[in-house]
Amino acid sequence: MEISVKINGTPQKHEIEPRQLLVDFVRSTAGLTGTHIGCDTTSCGVCTVLLDGVPVKSCTVFAAQVDGHEVATVEGLKSNGELHAIQKAFTAHHGLQCGFCTPAMMLVGAAFIEENDNPSDDEVRWAISGNLCRCTGYVNIVKAIQAAAEERRAQ
């Protein structure tokens, strides 16, 4: 079947099989490998993409289901050659170690600060509770998301 989808703002058409998973579509068909595959069993959240602005686990959505919708990945965070506030904050606050969970954490963070631009520690931790990080212990991830929220607030 053929699907039409906007990926990071660019309209695209692709021929796919109904059983193709969105994560595989994004990585192999669209060639955007910033979206990772971890558990492949809906547990870790590293495959997070934004579907119409909402963070979802792309290993648990069929590519066919994004027909007519918009998908955003970590590659789309940057705009006009400038890093997104969340990317700057993750850099400044050392919000990553190995970086495997980072694209997903930043997408969840970017969507979250649009809803809450002054979050407490607990609110951030709750928002990222679908995303596992095996390295950082989360402390700097929380700080980075709060810093990005502050930046958002200032805008």
Added chain:
Amino acid sequence: MYPSSFDLTVARSVAEATAALSEGGEDARILAGGQSLIPMMKLRFAFPSLLVDINEIAELASLERQNGELRVGATVRHADVAASDLAFGAVAAAAPWVADPLVRNRGTLVGSVAHCDPEGDWNSVLLATGATVQIAGADGSERSIPITELIVGPFTNSLGEGEMLTAVHVPVPSGASGGAYLKLERKVGDYATVGVATHLELDEDGRISSAGIALTSVAPSNLKATEAESVLIGESPSGELFAEAASLTADAAEPRSDIRGTAEWKRNVVRVYTRRGLEQALSQARSS
């Protein structure tokens, strides 16, 4: 991991969905949020030949109050319920505790109800609040049954071929009422080790006019504690009364020892959570 091949119909209306379902026969399935079905298909526990995607049916996306009921359409996500001011009592209490934020963004309340996983949270809430489910059939028929008649057993509902759920209706009490959902989980986002939904309504004299208690993860299906409910009705709330109801609820539970804990311990958690849940429901009712 990839599921085995299947055909996909993206339905644009309920009529289209039920027609496709009945044409597909017993190997056809509805695809709602996919947060239970897709993992099962990837593990090849399920291998439907046809999926009928209902996510593009606009009329199923509404969450509203009408005719004294909270109506949750078939594509309303767990996150929509958690964010809504219309949710109340046990419904509002349970929503943030279903799965994790990413699964809540995609998974649906109605899909969870259809799935009949004894570890699913929503069916306990619906049993406690006396909800009904709305069913559409392929011939354009519509019917409504109480949640007690939908749940047949573990992962088994009473829907016939070509039938689907279009909505869940939860009655909104007109008088003083309150509810709670207490869930013990090993880690954030986990299924319940024990979950207890409670619901109370009070009459003008402060007596209990309606009571609901139901359990998650401690029986082959979500379990309605009918005996405990009946000792509450018509009585004035008291610590002793709640303790009696809690112990009847614990007696009714059928927990099994597993990796999450022993049966004996879970039964005790049921008792403690039922008492606490009733107390929370009562204080909410008194301040409502």
